[in-house]
Amino acid sequence: MTGLDLPMARKVLDSQPFSELVGARITAFGDGAATLEVDMRQELQQQNGFLHGGVLAYAADNAITFAAGTTLGPAVLTGGFSIQYVRPATGRTLVAHAEVVHTGRRQAVVRCELFAAAEDGERTLCAVAQGTVLSAAAPSA
Template sequence: MPENSESPEDGRLSQGEKADLEELKKEAVENGLDTGALDEERLTKLARYFDEAISFSRHIGSRVEKVEPGRAILYIDVEDHHLNGNGTLHGGVYASLIDNAMGISVLSKVGLRAATIQMDTRFLGPVNGGRIICHAEVLHRTRRMATAQGSVYDEEGNLVAMGTGTFRVFESEGVTSV
């Protein structure tokens, strides 16, 4: 396969895409993504990193719509492979979207590496198609911990899932989103 060809259908990255992602990581370190709340340029790079470099997010189709310090909006366009045996959105898809959105909201505020250490999800209504969108925000932050909340809405604006999470903030060097 040529180096700059499109991704294989199995979801693996081409050599060209891998090189692009390595460049994104390098830029993130050079531009100080690990030094505090992120400015507009770094927020854009964080969103791009999640959309393009995080393989699980790409796999489930999670996309960043908006990110600002302490807040994030992500969405998924529901497809057949997102559905459970009842023909409705699998709970793991809701949970993954909420976790991603809360995680990005934390990273955008703290500018340091963070990891989910606890998460609680409530499933409030079924979805069997269309777009789901998650609004997340940081509710509380200390030096080493952050608490965030995420709410998922269907296309009609109905609240269909929500969650809260606790995130460990790491004060070590490294790229925010690696």
């Protein structure tokens, strides 16, 4: 138990200038999982009208880190992650849902699925990611 909850997670996200720039919001947080959403605005698209891959990578990275924070505590940093793009992201909202696969004392492994949600709420898988998150807290003596 980390003592963190959804309102605290939202405060942390709101303190990140880049997250504010892309308009990210946390819609679920706790029990080894986190969900991050980003509205698919025109200024976040690439030249073909799809959501830019960098936005998907950002959402995966942040969702992975927040999910790990539910098991490791608030002082966490991404150790690394990989992302595979399944199909172009189009629609209304990008939804990145991350779940902890394994957590130890100092690190967690987390998977993330990224969906493009349409106006009617139908979701289409557009990318999958996996990452390792490290505790940045000082080890106890």
